[in-house]
Amino acid sequence: MDVALKLWLVVAIVGVLNYLSRLSFIAIFARRQVPALLARAFRYVPAAMLTALVLPMVVTASGETPHVSLPRIAASLAAGVVAFFTRSTLGTLATGMAVLWTLQFALSHVR
Amino acid sequence: MRRIATDSDFRAGFVDMLPAALALAPFGLVCGVGAEAAGASLAGAIGLSAIVFSGAAQILAVQLLAAGAPLAVIVLTCFVAGLRFVIYSAAMAPYLRPLPARWQKSLAFLLTDQAFAAAVRRFDTGGDSHAAGRHFLGSGFALWAFWQVMNVLGYFAGNLIPAGWSLDFAVPLCFIALVAPHLRTSPTIVAALVAGSGVLALAALPMKLSLIVAGIAGIVAGTIADFAQERWTSR
Numbered sequence: 001m002d003v004a005l006k007l008w009l010v011v012a013i014v015g016v017l018n019y020l021s022r023l024s025f026i027a028i029f030a031r032r033q034v035p036a037l038l039a040r041a042f043r044y045v046p047a048a049m050l051t052a053l054v055l056p057m058v059v060t061a062s063g064e065t066p067h068v069s070l071p072r073i074a075a076s077l078a079a080g081v082v083a084f085f086t087r088s089t090l091g092t093l094a095t096g097m098a099v100l101w102t103l104q105f106a107l108s109h110v111r
Numbered sequence: 112m113r114r115i116a117t118d119s120d121f122r123a124g125f126v127d128m129l130p131a132a133l134a135l136a137p138f139g140l141v142c143g144v145g146a147e148a149a150g151a152s153l154a155g156a157i158g159l160s161a162i163v164f165s166g167a168a169q170i171l172a173v174q175l176l177a178a179g180a181p182l183a184v185i186v187l188t189c190f191v192a193g194l195r196f197v198i199y200s201a202a203m204a205p206y207l208r209p210l211p212a213r214w215q216k217s218l219a220f221l222l223t224d225q226a227f228a229a230a231v232r233r234f235d236t237g238g239d240s241h242a243a244g245r246h247f248l249g250s251g252f253a254l255w256a257f258w259q260v261m262n263v264l265g266y267f268a269g270n271l272i273p274a275g276w277s278l279d280f281a282v283p284l285c286f287i288a289l290v291a292p293h294l295r296t297s298p299t300i301v302a303a304l305v306a307g308s309g310v311l312a313l314a315a316l317p318m319k320l321s322l323i324v325a326g327i328a329g330i331v332a333g334t335i336a337d338f339a340q341e342r343w344t345s346r
Contacts, residue, residue: 048329
């Protein structure tokens with residue numbers, strides 16, 4: 001399948017599925033009670049999905065050959081502490097980037 | 112349209128979202144760069160950012176496209192990564208119930224991680240839910256508009272950004288900002304630990320299938336831990 005066609009199919013199908021996810025309880029199941037087990041499982045979706053999404057980006061530097069990147073891990077831990085206490089996206093981003101840049105700069109001068 | 116653009120609640124929502132929109136600017140650039148690298152046309156890149164409107168799904172889609180993954184795998188991965196919208200939808204539903212159906216359908220489209228956080232804060236301050244709805248529309252629209260600009264900028268000018276800046280690292284940082292505040296209860300920490308160790312242990316699986324398997328394992332583990340904790344404390 002050609003890439004352009006595949007991309008448009010992704011846009012259409014994922015676009016519809018994502019919108020239905022967003023609309024689900026606001027409109028589609030608005031009048032229905034969520035089953036107790038499902039409601040309980042729901043609580044853990046963000047923590048599980050976001051962690052599974054984020055860890056591979058942190059632990060391995062991007063690229064074809066993954067390798068463990070200590071500056072990224074350290075910067076993520078610092079950013080995580082800021083996020084935990086402040087809930088500020090901007091503060092988290094600034095801390096993480098500042099720590100990463102400092103460590104990268106320091107390491108490039110040590111060697 | 113002019114009436115809403117001059118509305119004070121809409122404007123307040125728009126302005127309130129600007130710090131978060133600024134924080135998401137590098138993420139938007141990275142999405143644009145990724146779309147260009149995957150061989151998307153400008154229209155395709157804009158279609159992805161304007162309609163799918165989810166950084167996580169966009170990043171996954173372009174990476175899987177570039178890797179030549181089958182359509183079904185791309186769709187399933189993006190859908191599972193977007194399951195958290197169902198949670199946001201369930202949490203927003205009581206707040207939006209007093210609003211007309213047309214408003215509910217529009218606001219649902221603008222439901223993102225950041226807009227959800229801002230909307231819950233605004234609705235929890237109490238008061239008129241219609242005013243809070245206009246505030247949500249303002250913040251959601253601000254993020255949507257800003258996101259399109261950053262995606263297009265990334266598409267055209269992404270290559271001008273030096274690799275030494277490690278701009279791609281802004282993407283995990285945005286998700287850390289979302290997930291870290293969640294980690295306050297034992298079952299949530301269990302869910303994150305199982306999902307996190309799972310995704311690294313299964314990294315060898317092709318086409319990011321590790322994300323789906325580890326994510327679902329984390330959800331199941333968190334739910335079991337929740338039941339266990341309940342039984343423990345009720346004894």
